[in-house]
Amino acid sequence: MAYSDKVLDHYNNPRNVGALDKSSDEVGTGLVGAPECGDVMRLQIRVNPETQVIEEAKFRTFGCGSAIASSSLATEWVKGKTVDEALGIKNTDIVKELALPPVKIHCSVLAEDAIRAAIGDWKKKNHVSEAVEVA
Numbered sequence: 001m002a003y004s005d006k007v008l009d010h011y012n013n014p015r016n017v018g019a020l021d022k023s024s025d026e027v028g029t030g031l032v033g034a035p036e037c038g039d040v041m042r043l044q045i046r047v048n049p050e051t052q053v054i055e056e057a058k059f060r061t062f063g064c065g066s067a068i069a070s071s072s073l074a075t076e077w078v079k080g081k082t083v084d085e086a087l088g089i090k091n092t093d094i095v096k097e098l099a100l101p102p103v104k105i106h107c108s109v110l111a112e113d114a115i116r117a118a119i120g121d122w123k124k125k126n127h128v129s130e131a132v133e134v135a
Ligand code: FES
Pocket: 037, 038, 039, 063, 064, 065
C-alpha cells in the first residue's frame, strides 16, 4: 500500500520524538495501544500551569508509518493550544490531513486517544476538572 506524501514526510522526519519528565506536575503522559495491531503510542505534553497552554509535546510510537505520522502530527497540532482546545482535535482531522486509507484509520484513533490520555493524566495530576461549558 502506498503512503501519502504527508505520511512519508512525517515518517521520515518525525517531529517531537522523545520524552518529557513524567514526574513533573506540568507533564501529562498518555500511553495507548491499538488492539487491532498491537501498536503502542506514548504522547506527552507540558502544560503552562497559569495559561493551560500546551508548550511542549513529545511522542514515541512503536508502530506502523501511519501511526508514527499520526502521532507526529498530533504533537504539532497540540502545541500552542490550551488543553481544552486540544481535546477538540479529532482523528478524522488527522485522517484528512494525512490522507489515510480506511485500513489505517485506527492509527489516527490511536493518536486522538493518546492526546486525550495525556490531557486526562495532566488534569488528574493538577486536580483540574473537566471542561466547563462556556455560555
Ligand atoms: Fe501495526 Fe502496522 S499493523 S505496525
